[in-house]
Amino acid sequence: KAGVTQTPRYLIKTRGQQVTLSCSPISGHRSVSWYQQTPGQGLQFLFEYFSETQRNKGNFPGRFSGRQFSNSRSEMNVSTLELGDSALYLCASSGEVPYEQYFGPGTRLTVT
Amino acid sequence: AQSVTQPDIHITVSEGASLELRCNYSYGATPYLFWYVQSPGQGLQLLLKYFSGDTLVQGIKGFEAEFKRSQSSFNLRKPSVHWSDAAEYFCAVEARRGGNEKLTFGTGTRLTIIP
Numbered sequence: 001k002a003g004v005t006q007t008p009r010y011l012i013k014t015r016g017q018q019v020t021l022s023c024s025p026i027s028g029h030r031s032v033s034w035y036q037q038t039p040g041q042g043l044q045f046l047f048e049y050f051s052e053t054q055r056n057k058g059n060f061p062g063r064f065s066g067r068q069f070s071n072s073r074s075e076m077n078v079s080t081l082e083l084g085d086s087a088l089y090l091c092a093s094s095g096e097v098p099y100e101q102y103f104g105p106g107t108r109l110t111v112t
Numbered sequence: 113a114q115s116v117t118q119p120d121i122h123i124t125v126s127e128g129a130s131l132e133l134r135c136n137y138s139y140g141a142t143p144y145l146f147w148y149v150q151s152p153g154q155g156l157q158l159l160l161k162y163f164s165g166d167t168l169v170q171g172i173k174g175f176e177a178e179f180k181r182s183q184s185s186f187n188l189r190k191p192s193v194h195w196s197d198a199a200e201y202f203c204a205v206e207a208r209r210g211g212n213e214k215l216t217f218g219t220g221t222r223l224t225i226i227p
Contacts, residue, residue: 043217
């Protein structure tokens with residue numbers, strides 16, 4: 001099976017812009033979670049989607065949003081970008097084996 | 113709320129030496145525990161997991177971890193490290209409430225291997 005894929009891998013945006021990141025889970029996986037990784041805050045949970053519904057949400061402002069499509073692919077959107085949003089955004093999917101999350105390579109977002 | 117502590121920010125070991133990375137967790141119920149490894153510029157790879165049962169779990173790449181409820185620990189071990197083990201290692205606890213999945217990670221331990 002192909003692993004979790006994320007596009008794009010690298011992105012440079014300017015403050016105030018918005019950005020959309022994409023994640024394709026492992027085939028058959030219905031749960032997709034997003035995490036933000038920064039040197040200062042480490043790995044932090046953003047949100048989780050299952051069957052197109054947001055099941056869980058971390059402590060991030062409303063500028064961070066996401067959605068999941070019927071094929072389980074997921075997107076996350078960050079509006080009004082701030083310098084502090086520069087991070088590696090990781091997507092993870094899980095399927096029949098509960099609690100076991102498989103991560104993609106991440107999207108490196110730089111905000112200037 | 114659950115939390116994970118990895119007390120060692122950076123560890124250096126010689127190639128061929130044994131390794132132990134420490135992890136302590138705080139969680140009100142039976143925890144689901146994980147170790148992940150991250151190479152530079154890469155995503156996270158699952159090394160091993162503990163759900164229940166045998167407290168000594170085997171993972172990939174020759175790693176193992178032992179769950180000790182009395183010490184709230186889940187330390188990762190490897191008897192003989194290889195240069196390719198140089199990476200960052202993250203311990204994580206799963207908070208499963210009503211079917212929601214959410215991993216809480218420790219701050220990570222960076223492992224350096226010297227020849």
